[in-house]
Amino acid sequence: MTNNDLSYGMLDKMVGLELRKAQSLAAQTFLQVLGGRILPGHFTILILIANNPGQSQSRIAKAAGLDRSSLVPVLKQFEKDDLINRVSARNDRRSKTMTITSSGKKFIKKYTGEIQKLEDTLIEGLGKDNHAKLSELLIQLQELLKKR
Amino acid sequence: MTNNDLSYGMLDKMVGLELRKAQSLAAQTFLQVLGGRILPGHFTILILIANNPGQSQSRIAKAAGLDRSSLVPVLKQFEKDDLINRVSARNDRRSKTMTITSSGKKFIKKYTGEIQKLEDTLIEGLGKDNHAKLSELLIQLQELLKKR
DNA sequence: AGAAAATAGTTTGACATCAAACATTATTTT
DNA sequence: AAAATAATGTTTGATGTCAAACTATTTTCT
Numbered sequence A, B: 001m002t003n004n005d006l007s008y009g010m011l012d013k014m015v016g017l018e019l020r021k022a023q024s025l026a027a028q029t030f031l032q033v034l035g036g037r038i039l040p041g042h043f044t045i046l047i048l049i050a051n052n053p054g055q056s057q058s059r060i061a062k063a064a065g066l067d068r069s070s071l072v073p074v075l076k077q078f079e080k081d082d083l084i085n086r087v088s089a090r091n092d093r094r095s096k097t098m099t100i101t102s103s104g105k106k107f108i109k110k111y112t113g114e115i116q117k118l119e120d121t122l123i124e125g126l127g128k129d130n131h132a133k134l135s136e137l138l139i140q141l142q143e144l145l146k147k148r
Numbered sequence C: 001a002g003a004a005a006a007t008a009g010t011t012t013g014a015c016a017t018c019a020a021a022c023a024t025t026a027t028t029t030t
Numbered sequence D: 001a002a003a004a005t006a007a008t009g010t011t012t013g014a015t016g017t018c019a020a021a022c023t024a025t026t027t028t029c030t
Helices: A013-034 A040-051 A057-064 A068-080 A102-126 A128-146 B015-033 B039-051 B057-064 B069-082 B102-126 B129-146
Strands: A083-087 A096-100 B083-087 B096-100
Touching: A013 A040, A013 A083, A013 B015, A013 B039, A013 B102, A013 B129, A040 A057, A040 A068, A040 A096, A040 A102, A040 B015, A057 A096, A068 B096, A096 A102, A096 B015, A096 B083, A102 A128, A102 B015, A102 B129, A128 B015, A128 B102, A128 B129, B015 B039, B015 B057, B015 B102, B039 B057, B039 B096, B039 B102, B057 B069, B069 B083, B096 B102, B102 B129
Parallel strands: none
Antiparallel strands: A083 A096, B083 B096
């Protein structure tokens, strides 16, 4: 039997605990959907660049919930794979503005269907209202945590 | 201005994205509460051992949402810090059963108040019902993801 | 009973992430 | 205008985690 009946004691039903477990499982599942070719968080970076052309690395990093420095090797690889372009910003020579390439767009398009399908199973499994409520609460939670 | 008005495109409000961002923030906040002395996930391991004495490493790992192998260095450190005891199980010489020490109990007790206080601010911020709903949905989500 | 498969804990190697320190460029202060 | 402060991208070092391979045991199968 693989029945998991351990007690979490004081941590029982605390959001931090459930968040970590849920996130771990979700990341694993999304990674499968992405064919193991790109990490969920890295896919997010790509999407952010595609939807917000001309933004700086710092802005993208912040939106992705990652450290600036963590982006560097990822972007380097994206560039090497011809998924994005990076050029020094005219007005600020420290910054580099980034844009998606046509290959990048193709790459994204390749997985959008599967990702949406996965999300649809979550919507179906939780119920539409609950799914919406869950993202809403997660966003609200982020607001709360940012304020501390 | 630090206004974060980037578009997440197709990922907007997807649970995977919000989960990852929320989890990152929560882990950071809990780490602060724990005085930077122990990672949230490691504290969970300790709590699990305290509340489920005599369990094997594998069971604890699973309940904590971590890989078996990830536990090894953590437990080694816990042992060195006299927070837990590990002894070979009588009935299964592969297994090691673990118990919390009195120092371990003290360690837990030291942070219980602060952790509960943090959770209380989340309950207050989200509203009691929403907080309960959030953990419930996170648990439900885990069930869904495990079934895939 | 003996062989085969499964399980527990561990080690090793790869990699993602963060934090701090750094150089360069912008902005703010004086 | 000069000096101090802040911001951007980067490098480096440390650490946590996973996955795969390994040993030792246990369980299952025949």
